[in-house]
Amino acid sequence: MRHILIVDDEAVIRGALRRLLEREGYRCAEAADLGEARERCRDTRFDLIVCDLRLPDGEGIDLLAEAGETPVLIMTSYASVRSAVEAMRLGAADYIAKPFDHDEMLMMVARVLRQRGLERENDHLRKDLAQIYPIEGMIGRSPAMAKVCATLAKVAPTDTTVLIRGESGTGKELVARALHAKSPRAGVPLVSVNCASIPETLLESELFGHEKGAFTGATSSHRGLIEAADGGTLFLDEIGELTTAAQSRLLRVLQDGEIRRVGATASRTVDVRLVAATHRDLEQMVREGSFREDLYYRLEVMQIHLPPLRERGDDIPLLAEFHLEQACKRIKKPRPAFTPEALAALQRHRWPGNVRELRNAIERAVILADDAITPELLALHAAAGRRDATGELSLDDYFQRFVIEHQGTLTETELARRLGISRKALWERRARMGIPRPRADSR
Numbered sequence: 357m358r359h360i361l362i363v364d365d366e367a368v369i370r371g372a373l374r375r376l377l378e379r380e381g382y383r384c385a386e387a388a389d390l391g392e393a394r395e396r397c398r399d400t401r402f403d404l405i406v407c408d409l410r411l412p413d414g415e416g417i418d419l420l421a422e423a424g425e426t427p428v429l430i431m432t433s434y435a436s437v438r439s440a441v442e443a444m445r446l447g448a449a450d451y452i453a454k455p456f457d458h459d460e461m462l463m464m465v466a467r468v469l470r471q472r473g474l475e476r477e478n479d480h481l482r483k484d485l486a487q488i489y490p491i492e493g494m495i496g497r498s499p500a501m502a503k504v505c506a507t508l509a510k511v512a513p514t515d516t517t518v519l520i521r522g523e524s525g526t527g528k529e530l531v532a533r534a535l536h537a538k539s540p541r542a543g544v545p546l547v548s549v550n551c552a553s554i555p556e557t558l559l560e561s562e563l564f565g566h567e568k569g570a571f572t573g574a575t576s577s578h579r580g581l582i583e584a585a586d587g588g589t590l591f592l593d594e595i596g597e598l599t600t601a602a603q604s605r606l607l608r609v610l611q612d613g614e615i616r617r618v619g620a621t622a623s624r625t626v627d628v629r630l631v632a633a634t635h636r637d638l639e640q641m642v643r644e645g646s647f648r649e650d651l652y653y654r655l656e657v658m659q660i661h662l663p664p665l666r667e668r669g670d671d672i673p674l675l676a677e678f679h680l681e682q683a684c685k686r687i688k689k690p691r692p693a694f695t696p697e698a699l700a701a702l703q704r705h706r707w708p709g710n711v712r713e714l715r716n717a718i719e720r721a722v723i724l725a726d727d728a729i730t731p732e733l734l735a736l737h738a739a740a741g742r743r744d745a746t747g748e749l750s751l752d753d754y755f756q757r758f759v760i761e762h763q764g765t766l767t768e769t770e771l772a773r774r775l776g777i778s779r780k781a782l783w784e785r786r787a788r789m790g791i792p793r794p795r796a797d798s799r
């Protein structure tokens with residue numbers, strides 16, 4: 357029961373207010389002046405103090421210090437509304453002019469109590485969230501994710517090169533952003549480059565820049581992305597896709613802090629912290645000779661492994677709730693609930709596209725849902741990857757999986773390019789395999 361202290365020197369007003377509030381289910385205590393009020397505050401923690409502005413031994417606002425976190429509602433006569441406004445500036449929760457009618461007083465009391473309750477709840481939530489999820493937007497309490505967070509917290513403030521490994525959609529970019537955000541370089545931009553999205557022929561000049569006349573079409577000199585990250589962090593996603601020539605240039609940047617633009621004779625100094633990511637087996641690439649061993653050794657010193665979602669068990673419902681809330685905010689829809697069957701389906705699914713697949717499935721379901729998210733709306737069966745007897749995905753399965761995972765976020769041209777086929781071939785294979793295309797308006 358909410359406990360309210362009424363402070364007024366007029367016994368009639370105190371009594372009337374007490375009866376009014378008690379009828380509404382509040383518990384009340386009374387004080388006739390500041391001295392008595394202070395005494396009561398020492399013994400009891402009230403939920404609200406309703407206090408007259410003018411009291412025989414001082415002003416109601418003098419009680420604010422003793423009140424601490426307890427909200428104070430000031431009562432005042434019309435003549436002194438200005439002082440009441442001043443009282444609010446000093447920290448009173450609100451004021452009400454005397455004489456007030458009963459409904460007005462009850463509404464005001466309820467509003468102040470509700471507001472203070474919400475503030476406390478938010479404070480607790482913020483504290484809880486900061487304790488549970490030390491990295492903003494990164495959800496997960498499984499032991500594997502706790503390890504990721506612990507490593508992240510330790511390496512973020514340093515300049516060490518970090519290699520983030522994990523399947524597609526496990527959150528590698530999210531970790532790269534967190535590494536930057538929690539580093540002393542946070543004030544300088546993070547330059548994020550997906551090496552797989554730049555055609556091989558342009559890769560070197562895009563990353564390292566070029567001088568005028570370095571190649572046909574180089575009509576002016578051009579600063580590369582690495583120079584653009586000077587003083588900040590460079591995130592190279594899909595580092596396994598770098599050409600051997602680009603790998604050599606990158607090694608030089610890491611070893612000597614020097615960059616040479618394509619076609620330049622002299623080097624420039626740059627200060628970048630490298631965060632790289634890959635889902636490829638770099639060790640195998642080193643053995644095959646497609647990835648430089650010396651570059652590999654520079655990268656592997658500090659690694660963060662992101663586990664696939666299917667190995668994070670208990671994180672799935674947490675992530676589902678988080679992305680449900682985010683999707684509703686984005687789409688501006690009231691939050692539907694998961695049916696128990698939908699939650700079970702989420703737990704059972706293999707998640708070949710990891711958190712990205714989960715996020716997309718939920719967003720799609722939110723768009724379609726009325727008041728509940730059912731397994732049908734999640735449509736998870738379509739994305740399940742089948743494996744052959746050796747546990748490897750067949751090429752067709754890989755194709756299907758890749759298209760389903762990425763078609764919501766990539767353009768058709770980009771999708772075809774990442775698969776290494778023409779748009780026409782993409783269209784034909786999709787039709788042959790019966791993979792539905794997302795509607796243009798759900799992109």
Ligand SMILES: Nc1ncnc2c1ncn2[C@@H]1O[C@H](COP(=O)(O)OP(=O)(O)OP(=O)(O)O)[C@@H](O)[C@H]1O
Nearest residue numbers: 493494495496523524525526527528529530711712
């Ligand atoms: N732990 C997490 N908590 C909340 N959201 C997450 C988490 N991990 C990933 N996500 C979300 O999943 C999506 C994919 O994450 P991200 O782009 O970081 O993956 P990735 O591993 O870099 O993928 P790719 O290898 O395909 O580039 C993003 O929307 C991201 O916000």
